Amino acid sequence: MNKPSIVIEMKDIVKKFGDVIANDHVNFQVEKGEIHALLGENGAGKSTIMSMLSGIYRPDSGSILINGRHVMIRSPKESMALGVGMVHQNFRLVDTLTAIENIILGETNDKWRGTSWRKKKQKEIEEIAEKYGLNFPLSVPIWQLSVGEQQRVEIVKTLYRGADIIIFDEPTSVLTPGEVEQLFLTMQELRRNGKTMIITTHKLKEVMEIADRISVMRKGKMIAQMLKEETTIQELANLMVGQEMAEGILIQPVEIGAPIIEVKNLVVRTDQGIHAINGIDFAIHEHEIVGIAGVAGNGQKELAEALTGLIPWKSGEIIFNHKKLVNPSVSELIDKGIAHIPENRMKSGLAGNLGVVENLLMKSYRKEHRAKFGLLNKKANTEWARNLIQQFDVRTPDLLSPVGQLSGGNQQKLLFAREIDLKPKLMIAVHPTQGLDVGATRSVHEMLVHLRETGSGVLLISEDLDEVMHLSDRILVLYNGKINGNLKRGQAEKEMIGQLMAGVTNQKGAFDESKVVI
């Protein structure tokens, strides 16, 4: 039997960003024609090492061999010339251009582009798309395509450029379960055609489903490399996390209390005037976590913004604590007891250049015990902040250093500290564990469950279906701005939720319960 040839070999790669070592003497090999999974937590250095292979970053030291030859990859163009294509996690597509324009972007022959030229290219691209069963509209601007379609454009783009080695960076993180299935079929088809693929991910089940060989990274170091047959999910998890896999936290059954917020026939428009939330009804009660499942862009953002007063709603009613809200301002809702963990903690949650005390004060500086006559009580506030970060286990060098320098987990804990200290009646948490490692994720889950136990209501909006299913007492599936399923804890299978997320209606058991509850 022929020994399979090594197509990619990376030796002793070191890459630093400032003081942070993203890759610490990493060695990595890929064999021809395999699907190689690069497994690791967020921040383990997977994306960094792949970015060096695709020419976005350059290694500080170490060498890269492709097909046995030493190469210097100075730019994405050079990487492409070596037959390496990358399907990025945040797609490298120009939103305003069509699929065809994106695919041919960077081509320099044929300066003039009349109708016949466009037809010729369309045919070429259609042929590739058909061969691998990748369907998407060719002549519509990218921003109008679904995420799955955009990813297919990315894949065709690498193939069109003649890539033999395709890197998929966290390809499944934005897809519905059905789209993941389809992606894996495509990858198998590509393997049959002799392409080599690398897939970076932190999802163990997917690794076991699709990969031939697996490399595991942790904290910037390469920990292990093995064939899929030689390992188990449990072993991979231990390698990835560096400890026994954290078990899901225990959730005690609690009787729900009185409704905290009731939403009736709510309609919310986007800036462009499109109905992002199109007439939904639901309620959240004391001692209840309500999870919103759905593919990104089905109205989650607008729902959270309307409920926190960031954007006005067009019609419908929101009743909070038995009182109807009329054009509430953000500060009014904070005072009434609505807490918010925003989608992007560094954009709308915290001010990165300010220190811990300032960030903690942002919602409570108006309170009398924090400031008198417009002057902050510096001493009392510092003491208060010190207690809070101790209580919430925020690791920070000191109270003054900018919070932008803290790790994601510590930033999120700081944010929770501020919000929970306000003793909220309702917590709106949007993607609260996005980009966090296992330890921090667990802390966030504990805090949400603790809120539930102490009588608050929680609206949990998340793209992590496992998280939603684990924590929520009730799951609402959002599709196209409508509730396409209302399921109690334990009532739903993951596959069923996946179908509801994709717009399939009238599933068995997915009866519309919202009216009964209210």
Add this chain to the structure above:
Amino acid sequence: MDMVQLILAAAISGGTSLLFAVLGGILNEKAGVINLGTEGIMLIGAVISAIFYLQTENLFVTFLVMLVASGLLGLLHAFLCITIRANQIVSGLAVTLFGTGLSAYLGKSVAGVPIPVSIPKIELSLLDSIPFLSIFSELDIFIWMSIALSIILYLYMYKTSWGLHLKAVGDNPSTSDAMGISVTAFRYFHVVVGAMLMGVAGFYLIMVYSPNWIEGMTSGRGWIAIALIIFARWNPIYALFGAYFFGGLDSLGFRMQIYNFDIPSYFLKMIPYLATILVLMFSGWKNRHKPSIEPKSLGNPYFREQRF
């Protein structure tokens, strides 16, 4: 010629300078760089043209020297914004202040001196007898150049590979970089060429529209051009009509004075600027529900290894 034709003719002669400046601005902004230096670059273009023409009496040499001078100012802006990644607004304002001051200094010796220039005209006697089109029968070559340039730039932006790359660079530089397009080279090129067109705007102003140097003679046309970019939705053909509309308003002031309307001349001079505000309000309101077509990375410097 009747009143309407007079106004049309005035619109074209008053709008041509604006048109060059708007087209230059569109090139800048399409590549993702705001250039608030328009006013300063126009002034430098104008004063350099005045000085060199009075010295050499050679239109061609004057034109070339003017291109070099305004191109250098563009290069300065490009260097500050692209290489040093300075704030584009501040850099643009600096260029305008610098250009205003320098042009006043350089222009001292030629201030008020009439420039004895005759710009070649293209005679189309065929059109003479046709109503309305007769205004096109005797236009100077720079007007035809500006019209041709609008069309050429339109084709360049929408029908060529460079145009596609330009749009990509202005909308999403990191993706363009990943596709092997040199963001730096593209931005430099379009900022410099755009600045040259702003220089041509100043050249036209002083050689044709009002042939003697007066300090600060652009009187805000550079700023109107920047507003016109938005009004024209970054489209060179719309820019053509937008420039003529504002050019018409500009000339209207003169004409009204000639016809002895009982309106204060200061009010008439205000019209173009007032119209700029009204037009921006109107186009903002009209397009409020449309997705913005502003280049997505306008104003943002690009740095490859930046982590979010």
